[in-house]
Amino acid sequence: xxxxxxxxxxxxxxxxxxxxxxxxxxxxxxxxxxxxxxxxxxxxxxxxxxxxxxxxxxxxxxxxxxxxxxxxxxxxxxxxxxxxxxxxxxxxxxxxxxxxxxxxxxxxxxxxxxxxxxxxxxxxxxxxxxxxxxxxxxxxxxxxxxxxxxxxxxxxxxxxxxxxxxxxxxxxxxxxxxxxxxxxxxxxxxxxxxxxxxxxxxxxxxxxxxxxxxxxxxxxxxxxxxxxxxxxxxxxxxxxxxxxxxxxxxxxxxxxxxxxxxxxxxxxxxxxxxxxxxxxxxxxxxxxxxxxxxxxxxxxxxxxxxxxxxxxxxxxxxxxxxxxxxxxxxxxxxxxxxxxxxxxxxxxxxxxxxxxxxxxxxxxxxxxxxxxxxxxxxxxxxxxxxxxxxxxxxxxxxxxxxxxxxxxxxxxxxxxxxxxxxxxxxxxxxxxxxxxxxxxxx
Numbered sequence: 001x002x003x004x005x006x007x008x009x010x011x012x013x014x015x016x017x018x019x020x021x022x023x024x025x026x027x028x029x030x031x032x033x034x035x036x037x038x039x040x041x042x043x044x045x046x047x048x049x050x051x052x053x054x055x056x057x058x059x060x061x062x063x064x065x066x067x068x069x070x071x072x073x074x075x076x077x078x079x080x081x082x083x084x085x086x087x088x089x090x091x092x093x094x095x096x097x098x099x100x101x102x103x104x105x106x107x108x109x110x111x112x113x114x115x116x117x118x119x120x121x122x123x124x125x126x127x128x129x130x131x132x133x134x135x136x137x138x139x140x141x142x143x144x145x146x147x148x149x150x151x152x153x154x155x156x157x158x159x160x161x162x163x164x165x166x167x168x169x170x171x172x173x174x175x176x177x178x179x180x181x182x183x184x185x186x187x188x189x190x191x192x193x194x195x196x197x198x199x200x201x202x203x204x205x206x207x208x209x210x211x212x213x214x215x216x217x218x219x220x221x222x223x224x225x226x227x228x229x230x231x232x233x234x235x236x237x238x239x240x241x242x243x244x245x246x247x248x249x250x251x252x253x254x255x256x257x258x259x260x261x262x263x264x265x266x267x268x269x270x271x272x273x274x275x276x277x278x279x280x281x282x283x284x285x286x287x288x289x290x291x292x293x294x295x296x297x298x299x300x301x302x303x304x305x306x307x308x309x310x311x312x313x314x315x316x317x318x319x320x321x322x323x324x325x326x327x328x329x330x331x332x333x334x335x336x337x338x339x340x341x342x343x344x345x346x347x348x349x350x351x352x353x354x355x356x357x358x359x360x361x362x363x364x365x366x367x368x369x370x371x372x373x374x375x376x377x378x379x380x381x382x383x384x385x386x387x388x389x390x391x392x393x394x395x396x397x398x399x400x401x402x403x404x405x406x407x408x409x410x411x412x413x414x415x416x417x418x419x420x421x422x423x424x425x426x427x428x429x430x431x432x433x434x435x436x437x438x439x440x441x442x
Contacts, residue, residue, distance in 0.1 A: 003027040003427065004108055006116035007066060008035045009137040010343050011048040011316060013117070015209040017058060018049075019420030029059045030107060032066040032118065033099075047315030050211050050218065062107045064123065068143055069098030071122035071170035072163065080163075101127040113427050119143055121174030122167070130177035132427060135205060139185055139257075139339075143171040145192030147258055151250045172196050172442030180426060186369060187339045188257060196442060201426070202369055206419040208346040208411075213321040223318045226284065226311050230325040233282045235309070236390060237326035238265055239319055240344045241289030261333035261383070262291060263298060268386030270302035278394050281307075284326070288313045316347070323351035328393050328400065331357035333380055338365060345377075346415060352408035354378055354400050356389050372414045376406040 003025055005013045013029050020027035029045070036044035045059055046052050064070065069077055077098040084097055104127040108114055115133040116124065122143065124131045140146035149168075153161055175181060176196055183189050184204035193200050213219060219227070229235060243260040250258060269283045285295065287310055299305045314322070323329060329348035331341055337360045348355040359379035366374040378389050393400045 001026065001112045001427070002110065003113045003115065004030050004111035006030045006062075006064070006108070006114060006120040006131075007032055007118040007137075008043060008045070009040070009066075009117060010207065011043050011045065012135075012137060012205050012207045012343075014045045014048055014055075014059075015207045016115070016205060016420065016423065018055060018209045019206045019417060020424060021058065022417060023420055023424055025424055027058065028111070030064075031059065031061050033061075033063050034066055042313055042315055044315075048209070048317055050214055050317055060107075062103075064099045064103055064107055064120075065097065066118040066120075067098060068119070068164060068167040070119045071126070071143065071167035071174075072098060073126075074100045074102075076163075076166075099123065105129060115423075115427075117142070119171065121178055122170040123174070125174035125177045126170065130174070130179065132178070133180045133182055133423075134175055134178035135182045136175075136185075136189060138189075140188040141171075141175065141192050144168055144175060145188065145195075147188070147250060147254050151254055155249060169442045176442070182423075182426070184340045184370070187336045202371075203422060203426075204340065204346075204370070204415065204419060206415060206417075206423070207343055208316075208320075208350050208415070210320065210350050210416070211317065213317070219318055219321055220314065222312050223314060223322060226309065226322055227325050229282060229284075229309055230322075230327075233280050234278070234327035234394065235282045235284045235325075236265075236269060236328045236330060236394075237284040237323070238262075238330040238344075239286045239288070239311075239323075239347070240330070240332050242285070242291040242295045243289050245291050245294055247290070257334070257336050259334070260289075261335065262289070262295060264333050264380070264383045264386050265330050266295060266298050266302065266304070266308075267383065268390060269307075270299075270304045271387040272390060272394075273304050273307055277391070281327070281394060282309050283307060284309045284311055286311050286313060316343075319347060320351070323347060323353060326351070326353050328390065329353050329355050331355060333358045333383075333386075336360065338369070341377075346411070349375055349407045349411040349415065352404045354393055354403040355407060356380060356386075356393075373410070375410045375414075376403050378403065 005017050007013050008031055017027045017029040081097050104123040113132045116131045117135050117137045121131055121134045136142055138146040176198055181198050181200045182203045183200045242262045244262040246255040272278055299308050331345045341357055345357055356378045359377045380386055
């Protein structure tokens with residue numbers, strides 16, 4: 001059985017491919033034409049491994065574009081490309097506007113099973129090759145119901161809105177046609193899928209493939225400098241995006257679901273500093289996300305700039321080398337019930353250090369949804385929880401170490417090869433997946 005994994009957002013595809021190959025499966029990663037470029041440059045396979053030569057034979061570049069236009073009929077795509085070419089629209093390369101159904105058929109012709117994310121659902125449907133497994137990477141499903149897309153529809157002109165709506169309908173048809181849809185996100189994503197009569201399988205993505213840096217000298221200067229800081233002071237480290245200011249196109253309710261509330265960590269740490277506590281502690285933040293400048297200004301306003309280490313955006317292989325040296329790792333503080341963490345949370349759990357993160361599950365709900373015990377996450381429900389949780393961990397080094405050890409054991413048991421084996425079983429026995437009757441039109 002030859003398996004294709006289409007798309008590599010967040011290096012999810014690359015991690016899954018490696019886990020499946022470790023289990024003996026003939027899995028291959030097919031990169032979109034726009035995977036790992038521009039703002040996604042840090043999501044390249046080379047950024048996620050110290051052994052790229054081992055995996056390179058199983059990584060294949062395609063000309064398939066992960067974008068809305070790829071969901072449109074080929075004649076309409078050709079018309080749009082002509083229009084873009086004539087206007088030199090924002091300097092965008094015409095060949096990266098969209099892809100044809102023929103492109104998809106050609107790229108996937110040699111594979112027995114296809115796992116995909118992104119626009120592959122719509123393209124597979126258009127090509128007459130529905131996906132065996134679709135796994136969305138965006139909350140609300142990319143190119144279908146994600147707030148980043150739907151919140152902008154009302155602001156679009158009539159032509160653009162019509163074209164976008166056509167693409168959304170194609171993605172809807174593709175998701176519904178997939179033999180199985182897998183997600184661990186049970187808030188907006190599950191709501192969107194339910195609205196189109198899709199019952200997803202509750203299964204996380206094994207998105208963090210752990211490797212050890214061969215030598216400290218292999219790390220960048222910024223990474224080595226950060227490790228040196230961690231050796232001289234205890235660091236509360238967050239590698240999550242800085243995202244806490246409404247960009248303006250989202251309603252208050254939409255933004256409440258989207259914000260990572262990154263400022264809570266800065267304000268909570270500032271409260272500890274103002275109380276004169278934990279003078280041997282530094283806050284490490286990553287220069288990543290739209291609100292970096294606002295966060296730096298907030299640090300200045302609160303008088304803690306001299307206690308904050310700003311770390312440049314690093315490839316994941318270097319992030320994974322940093323995390324075990326942190327004293328505490330902080331993720332995100334989304335205010336959404338039963339929302340699971342993303343890559344930064346999985347990375348922290350794999351590192352053997354305490355993870356401070358929002359965890360809005362009622363007693364027993366996590367176990368009921370995912371069929372596994374809850375991880376030892378240090379839960380934050382509100383801004384006032386942050387200084388209290390940090391204070392407890394910083395005051396009790398033994399407790400922090402114990403939580404970290406339990407986190408590592410939990411990750412190894414439930415998020416690595418064991419989780420990948422469930423994906424492989426799903427591919428081997430697709431008849432075990434029951435899909436509902438489709439009654440709601442896209």
